[in-house]
Amino acid sequence: MRKGSIAASLFWLSAGWLVVALVATGFLLTDLYSRALDNSLADSLDFQVESLTAALLETGDPLSDEIRVTDPRFDRPRSGWYWMIRDADGTLYNLSTSVVGIDVPAMMGPPDARGRRTAIVDDAFGTRLRVVERTVTLAPRTYQIVVTGNLSEILELVEGFRGQTFIVLGAVGVMLAIMSAIVARFAMRPISRLSQAIESVREGESVAVTGTYPREIAPLAEEVNELLRSNVQIIERARNQVGNLAHGLKTPIAVLRNEAASKKGALADVVLAESEKMSSMVSTYLERARLAARTSVVGKKADSTMIMLRLTRVMRKIHPGVTIAFQRPDASLPWFRGDEADLEEMAGNLLDNACKWSKGQVGVRLSSERSDTGAMLLIRIDDNGPGLSEEDAQKVLRRGVRLDEKTPGSGLGLDIVKELVDVYGGSLALKRSALGGLLVELRLPTARLGGISKPAAA
Known part of the structure; x- marks a missing residue:
């Protein structure tokens, strides 16, 4: 049962954390930039307040023309950069040329250690201002020196910086995501190599998992080999035990059968009949042990096209009165994953039965299809014979069941085919053929393409 990809999970997990980290970084950088600009504005306003205070104390006259600020921003009207000198009653004594149609309200609250008050207000034009106010006493009056800076400009700079920051961080995030995908891909390569090595064992290209792996997954490779x-x-061990048991029983059964055959009477007949049944069962289990031993060998595969071509030629000689039409597959047909003799036994039995029961016409087709368990080799054999009902189709798959005793055979052919199909994890289905007779569909596991020679003409 598959449940997603480890590489994809690693990528999405790292990408999710990356997005969170970059977004947090963007807001953090924006906040730091905003604080730096605000501190720079505060320092600039403090400097201007100190300059105006020094000029006022030096001249002693708040109306003096010598009290001025050289920063040209204080000369532009509605710039948000203003300074003024007023008394406690709000009477203006001196101001910058930028003060046009505005009034900075007096600030409330106690001053700080340096005698200043600060606040953020909006002027009459909607510009946000940072205000610094300092009280200076020149007997007999007390004056307020007010300086403002344009805080809206800083907010606009912060917004622009935020947009640029997220664009840059987005580009960095894309590069880091690509790097994360590449790292995840390279990190999963040993697992892919291990998967390919295990598949090579399953496909018959190797008998063990080979290769060098990182110490995190090396124990897994060793466990698979073990x-x-x-x-x-x-x-x-199981095959040997079944074989030993069956061989051990053959001699006593043969003795019983011989003794019963030399005697007359009901008891002898019963012993002879039962010994025949036991002999048949022993032969059956020996055959099953042989099949299990053959199909349990890892690393076998067979060219199904060449095998069916060979069987078709043989059946044409055995049944000269039957026309066998073999539909040649394309070169991409996969091989059978198993023993060549087993495929010959399964397909040969089915093809021989089709020739026996047909009225002179048999069709053979090879193809591949996808199923829940993977790719499957599909062999279709149909004839124009009498066919079978659904009930009869189930009966003929049972051991020794025959619907017509006049036709030569033991009745074990289809049952042997069914056992081999079960061992390989395939399926066998009997249906109505388009030719009017029986259609047999044999599905078997496939191996990788490799070394497939072009089939000869049938």
Whole structure:
């Protein structure tokens, strides 16, 4: 059961954290930039306040023309950069040329350690201002020196910086995401190599998992090889035990059969009949042990096209009165994953039965199809004979069942085919043929393409 990709999971997990980190970084950088600009504005306003305070104290006259600020921003009307000198009653004594149609309200609250008050207000034109106010006493009067800076400009700079920051971080994020995908791909390459090595074993190209792997997955490769070795030993042990048991029973059964055959009477007949049944069962299990031993060998594959071509030629000689039409597959037809003799036995039995029951016409087709378990080799054999009903189709797959005793044979052919199909994990279906007779569909596992020679003409 598959559940997504490790590489994809790593990529999306790292990409998710990357997005969160970059977004947080963008807001953090924007905040730091905003604080830096605001601090720079505050320092600039403090400097201007100190300059105006020094000029006022030096001249002693708040109306003096010598009290001025050299920064040209204080000369532009509605610039947001203003300075003024007023008394506690709000009477203006001196101001910058930029002060046109505005009034900075007096600030409330106690001053700081340096005698200043700060606030953020909006002027009459909607510009946000940072205000610094300092009180200076020149007996007998007390004056307020007010300086403002354009805070809206800083906010616009911060917004522009934020947009540029996220564009740059977005580009960095894309590059990091690409790097993350590449890293995930390279990190998963050993697992892909391990998967290919295991598939090579399954496809018959190797008998064990080979290659060098990182220490994180090297134990997995070793465990797979150990499992393969253990599986071979278990199958070999079971086959030997079944074979030994069956061979051990053959001699006593033969003795009973011979003794019963030499005697007369009901008891002898019963013993002879039962010994025949036991002999048949022993032969059956010996055959099953032989099939299990053959199909349990890892690393076999067969060219299905060449085998069917060979069987077609043989059946044409055995049944000269039957026309066998073999539909040649294309060169991409996959091979059968298993023993060549087993495929010959399965296909040969089915083709021979089709020739026996046909009325002179048999069709053979090879193709491949996809299923839930992977790619499957599909062999279709149909004839124009009498065919079978659904009930009869189920019966003929049972051991020894024959629908017509006049036709030569033991009745075990289809059952042997069914056993081999089950061992290989395939399927066998009997249907109605378009020719009017029986259609047999044999599905078997496929191996990788490799070394397929061009089939000769049938």
